[in-house]
Amino acid sequence: MLNIENKDKFAKVIADAIAKVELTVKDAQTKKRWVKAIAKAVAQIEANGTFMNYDTEDNHLVIWSQGSDEVYSANGVCQCEAYARGLACWHRAASRLVRIYLGLDENTAPKFSAKAKEEITYLPNTREPIRVENYGSVRLPVYN
Numbered sequence: 001m002l003n004i005e006n007k008d009k010f011a012k013v014i015a016d017a018i019a020k021v022e023l024t025v026k027d028a029q030t031k032k033r034w035v036k037a038i039a040k041a042v043a044q045i046e047a048n049g050t051f052m053n054y055d056t057e058d059n060h061l062v063i064w065s066q067g068s069d070e071v072y073s074a075n076g077v078c079q080c081e082a083y084a085r086g087l088a089c090w091h092r093a094a095s096r097l098v099r100i101y102l103g104l105d106e107n108t109a110p111k112f113s114a115k116a117k118e119e120i121t122y123l124p125n126t127r128e129p130i131r132v133e134n135y136g137s138v139r140l141p142v143y144n
């Protein structure tokens, strides 16, 4: 269960995240998607934090999605459909917000851990990204 106790600190993390997207994401469409993903992440954390847990050992956020009744685990990678299509998703936005809020270092987060890769291959239409680009500290997969 995820409980954001320090609302002021969390608000600052959110503001920083949006500012970072504004400053570092060049493509207007991608920018819009990430800002929306952050907004949805905040709403979800506030409403459904009970169904989330931050795994500090593996440095990823585990989300039980109420809408799809699926469990997502997100850091730089995710198991959702948006991620499979190379788009922004709120799971990863949420994971990043919570990680920063908890004061955990990004470098300790696995980029493409063996476990994450294994999970990705479960998706039917998943392709391997040719590389991963950093937009600030948001990682986005790039496809051919």
Ligand SMILES: [Zn+2]
Binding pocket: 072, 074, 078, 079, 080, 081, 082, 083, 089, 090, 091, 092
């Ligand atoms: Zn996702």
